[in-house]
Amino acid sequence: MTKTINLTLKVWRQSGPDKKGRFETYNAHNISTDMSFLEMLDVVNEQLTLEGKEPIAFDHDCREGICGMCGCVVNGRAHGPEKGTTLCQLHMRHFNNGDVIAIEPFRAMAFKVIKDLAVDRSALDKVMQAGGFISANVGGAPDANALPIAQETAELSMDAAQCIGCGACVASCPNASAMLFTSAKVSQFALLPQGRPEAAKRAIKMVRTMDALGFGNCTNERECEAECPKEIKITNIARLNREFIKASFGSSEE
Amino acid sequence: MLLDGKVPGGPIAEKWERHRFELKLVNPANKRKFNIIVVGTGLGGGAAAATLAELGYCVKAFCFQDSPRRAHSIAAQGGINAAKNYPNDGDSVHRLFYDTVKGGDFRAREANVHRLAECSNLIIDHCVAQGIPFARDYGGLLANRSFGGAQVSRTFYARGQTGQQLLLGAYSSLSRQIADGKVEMFPRREMLDLVMVNGHAKGIVVRNLITGALERHAADAVVLATGGYGNVFFLSTNAMGSNVSASFAAYRKGALFANPCFTQIHPTCIPVHGTYQSKLTLMSESLRNDGRVWVPKNPGDKRPPHQIPEGERDYYLESKYPSFGNLVPRDVASRNAKEQCDAGKGVGDTALAVYLDFGDAIKRDGEDVIRKKYGNLFQMYEKITADDPYQTPMMIYPAVHYTMGGLWVDYNLMSNVPGLFVLGEANFSDHGANRLGASALMQGLADGYFVLPYTIGGYLAGIEKGRLSTSDSAFVETEKSVQARIDKLQAINGKRTVDDFHRRLGLIMWDHCGMARNNAGLEKARGMIRDLRAEFWEDALIPGSGETFNQSLEKAGRVADFLEFGELMVIDALARQESCGGHFNEAFQTDENEAQRDDDNFAHVAAWEYKGEGQDPEFHKEALKFENVKLTQRSYK
Numbered sequence: 001m002t003k004t005i006n007l008t009l010k011v012w013r014q015s016g017p018d019k020k021g022r023f024e025t026y027n028a029h030n031i032s033t034d035m036s037f038l039e040m041l042d043v044v045n046e047q048l049t050l051e052g053k054e055p056i057a058f059d060h061d062c063r064e065g066i067c068g069m070c071g072c073v074v075n076g077r078a079h080g081p082e083k084g085t086t087l088c089q090l091h092m093r094h095f096n097n098g099d100v101i102a103i104e105p106f107r108a109m110a111f112k113v114i115k116d117l118a119v120d121r122s123a124l125d126k127v128m129q130a131g132g133f134i135s136a137n138v139g140g141a142p143d144a145n146a147l148p149i150a151q152e153t154a155e156l157s158m159d160a161a162q163c164i165g166c167g168a169c170v171a172s173c174p175n176a177s178a179m180l181f182t183s184a185k186v187s188q189f190a191l192l193p194q195g196r197p198e199a200a201k202r203a204i205k206m207v208r209t210m211d212a213l214g215f216g217n218c219t220n221e222r223e224c225e226a227e228c229p230k231e232i233k234i235t236n237i238a239r240l241n242r243e244f245i246k247a248s249f250g251s252s253e254e
Numbered sequence: 255m256l257l258d259g260k261v262p263g264g265p266i267a268e269k270w271e272r273h274r275f276e277l278k279l280v281n282p283a284n285k286r287k288f289n290i291i292v293v294g295t296g297l298g299g300g301a302a303a304a305t306l307a308e309l310g311y312c313v314k315a316f317c318f319q320d321s322p323r324r325a326h327s328i329a330a331q332g333g334i335n336a337a338k339n340y341p342n343d344g345d346s347v348h349r350l351f352y353d354t355v356k357g358g359d360f361r362a363r364e365a366n367v368h369r370l371a372e373c374s375n376l377i378i379d380h381c382v383a384q385g386i387p388f389a390r391d392y393g394g395l396l397a398n399r400s401f402g403g404a405q406v407s408r409t410f411y412a413r414g415q416t417g418q419q420l421l422l423g424a425y426s427s428l429s430r431q432i433a434d435g436k437v438e439m440f441p442r443r444e445m446l447d448l449v450m451v452n453g454h455a456k457g458i459v460v461r462n463l464i465t466g467a468l469e470r471h472a473a474d475a476v477v478l479a480t481g482g483y484g485n486v487f488f489l490s491t492n493a494m495g496s497n498v499s500a501s502f503a504a505y506r507k508g509a510l511f512a513n514p515c516f517t518q519i520h521p522t523c524i525p526v527h528g529t530y531q532s533k534l535t536l537m538s539e540s541l542r543n544d545g546r547v548w549v550p551k552n553p554g555d556k557r558p559p560h561q562i563p564e565g566e567r568d569y570y571l572e573s574k575y576p577s578f579g580n581l582v583p584r585d586v587a588s589r590n591a592k593e594q595c596d597a598g599k600g601v602g603d604t605a606l607a608v609y610l611d612f613g614d615a616i617k618r619d620g621e622d623v624i625r626k627k628y629g630n631l632f633q634m635y636e637k638i639t640a641d642d643p644y645q646t647p648m649m650i651y652p653a654v655h656y657t658m659g660g661l662w663v664d665y666n667l668m669s670n671v672p673g674l675f676v677l678g679e680a681n682f683s684d685h686g687a688n689r690l691g692a693s694a695l696m697q698g699l700a701d702g703y704f705v706l707p708y709t710i711g712g713y714l715a716g717i718e719k720g721r722l723s724t725s726d727s728a729f730v731e732t733e734k735s736v737q738a739r740i741d742k743l744q745a746i747n748g749k750r751t752v753d754d755f756h757r758r759l760g761l762i763m764w765d766h767c768g769m770a771r772n773n774a775g776l777e778k779a780r781g782m783i784r785d786l787r788a789e790f791w792e793d794a795l796i797p798g799s800g801e802t803f804n805q806s807l808e809k810a811g812r813v814a815d816f817l818e819f820g821e822l823m824v825i826d827a828l829a830r831q832e833s834c835g836g837h838f839n840e841a842f843q844t845d846e847n848e849a850q851r852d853d854d855n856f857a858h859v860a861a862w863e864y865k866g867e868g869q870d871p872e873f874h875k876e877a878l879k880f881e882n883v884k885l886t887q888r889s890y891k
Contacts, residue, residue: 034528039532046751046754049751049795054797055805055806057803061493062328063533064329066329067326069319069320069324091640115803121320122321122441125429125439128323128426133384133427137308138380138703140383144338144379148394148395149394151390155387158412158419161422162415192387194385
């Protein structure tokens with residue numbers, strides 16, 4: 001049967017990128033434990049609107065854990081306390097009556113706050129633009145079965161390809177590094193024969209771009225792996241490091 | 255006006271090749287002189303923007319999300335169809351064509367569907383070349399699974415995240431073109447109007463969602479790939495931001511809206527459980543490969559599923575449709591679920607659910623095999639419901655999922671407005687009155703990678719290239735009217751939230767224009783929508799300013815459009831006095847409660863022309879000719 005709980009929220013409010021932010025306290029009453037975390041915020045926002053206040057801005061879209069648009073830091077953890085779960089798939093049954101919940105935006109030098117809990121993650125797109133692709137124009141592909149790929153390899157590639165680009169890894173890392181994000185894409189392609197021709201160039205360009213955008217370095221804290229809603233493994237970072245070193249010494253890439 | 259779909263002549267299997275030869279070409283050196291706007295970056299728009307740039311055109315791409323990678327194509331789970339016939343089970347381009355036309359209950363344009371089937375194999379080739387990690391067999395070749403409405407295994411997949419992988423493929427191609435400077439990307443922009451110059455589509459006005467500023471963008475052609483309108487129902491499997499506004503703006507500017515009443519209710523979604531609910535979640539159709547659908551034989555049987563013995567369970571799809579069983583098409587499966595619940599046999603707290611049971615499959619193949627195929631879906635189900643589908647059957651119920659209707663386009667995917675092209679779910683052309691599973695991804699990518707890049711050249715070759723300026727009076731006037739509407743929304747200052755109106759509209763649509771419709775209900779709904787719309791413009795409450803990031807204002811604009819669009823859907827449903835596919839009018843059914851078409855009077859596309867606010871739209875018709883498929887009563891028995 002459905003249960004309801006009462007909560008106290010401490011929510012980060014910031015009216016613009018260059019404005020000073022602060023925590024505001026709100027009460028969330030009669031929250032059904034079947035609600036998702038974002039539905040709980042919807043309820044609070046309806047109430048704020050009716051009180052003539054501005055609702056809390058937060059990014060979200062698919063609410064199925066796949067688009068990667070949602071995400072906040074909840075009680076100090078990106079996407080909240082549940083392992084392998086995006087914020088939209090976190091349900092209120094994991095909280096207790098009377099809980100105090102702190103909600104903050106993803107924080108990193110490369111992510112500017114737009115408003116309240118919404119941040120600008122376009123730096124991740126820029127990392128992708130630097131090399132997160134295989135240069136195959138439409139029209140020239142051979143038959144899809146011309147190139148057999150071992151099932152195990154395809155599965156490993158798929159494990160890495162599951163990244164939803166939410167930025168939780170960056171928000172969780174003490175250095176705000178985007179290594180898990182970058183390594184997932186580098187790994188997906190490095191594992192596949194189609195991705196090999198550009199492997200060296202890809203690793204070098206994506207890492208250099210990541211550095212230039214203000215993401216920090218990886219110091220093996222493993223926070224990214226612990227908080228990744230898609231449970232991307234840091235073995236991908238090891239693979240990226242191998243690709244990067246190989247490329248730095250063994251290829252003509254600058 | 256009788257509409258001309260501009261279908262090329264010749265035998266169906268040769269039309270596309272012949273048409274490609276007959277289309278005028280744009281010289282490679284001239285391509286860079288043409289500017290093209292692409293709105294939406296899902297499978298259709300993302301693929302089109304990347305491919306047009308690869309060809310040398312200058313592209314501006316727009317999306318309302320913070321990144322082009324987030325378009326809702328990403329949520330498609332099950333797979334993508336292609337006529338590869340890798341499993342050697344008798345598939346062919348013709349069979350995929352036939353299944354799709356039949357699956358659409360004979361309300362799609364034959365030539366478009368055939369071209370779609372022809373392109374299907376090229377899509378798989380291209381996606382593999384892009385590095386998409388499709389599922390493979392032990393020998394390293396690509397794996398296939400089955401989907402509804404087909405008796406062959408033709409669906410390619412990447413676990414339960416096929417849409418994600420295909421979209422990220424298109425996004426990676428798009429990213430490469432952005433880096434090359436061939437595509438200029440504008441995220442967090444919402445298209446609010448289309449700009450027409452001398453009867454041609456020549457640009458758009460968008461709102462920068464971060465700053466609130468209105469921006470004008472000019473081009474030689476405008477491509478809309480802005481998705482479907484399922485959110486008119488409030489609750490649907492669409493993303494929260496999915497909306498009809500771009501299509502509706504084009505409709506207001508003269509583009510015809512075709513078959514808006516054709517909506518798809520997907521049979522396997524997690525049931526509704528509360529009034530606070532913001533969306534519904536789909537459980538992939540691929541689950542019906544192994545899951546068995548059942549309800550208790552006796553109405554009102556409230557025992558938990560494991561206490562109901564085999565003999566007291568009704569596997570109604572298997573008994574009613576022995577040849578397709580659990581894999582009947584979506585419209586049929588949905589209607590049957592509703593029928594069972596209406597008969598009092600629904601399960602769960604709300605009695606608006608049926609079981610989807612994996613018990614037998616787990617016994618047969620072992621939990622590991624099932625986990626490998628559907629692990630992420632089972633996990634998602636468990637997260638939302640707190641039930642473990644490995645132990646107890648899933649509970650599912652139909653939910654709004656996809657919309658087959660959309661802006662009318664000809665064979666070139668161009669609307670009746672010259673220079674305005676429409677792709678993917680936003681157009682109406684390929685799925686008739688019901689879309690088969692794993693066909694949406696196929697259509698989006700076919701349109702974006704393989705159809706539009708050719709056909710748009712035919713249009714551009716015939717016009718004078720880019721001498722447009724955004725200070726042209728058409729742009730100034732359009733921006734003014736967009737601003738006036740924003741001001742009007744903000745001036746309402748009422749007492750009810752936008753979500754409140756949206757929820758009420760959704761209920762009207764679901765009750766009267768949903769899975770089953772009747773004339774009295776539709777007439778009633780029309781009045782209710784009008785009243786609600788009037789109330790919205792008097793009593794909506796939209797906080798915050800227009801000059802900043804303001805999600806309430808974004809939503810208000812979308813809901814205002816849905817309040818007009820909902821009425822158009824009802825008008826279309828009333829005009830179509832037959833049942834077909836997703837449009838089921840209770841007055842037109844066979845003795846076995848299947849949809850009863852009226853081919854003599856309704857084998858046509860209904861395309862509606864805007865006549866001004868509050869005015870009845872004007873009906874136009876494109877007759878559908880079936881020369882390669884025999885019109886029959888659809889049977890899946």
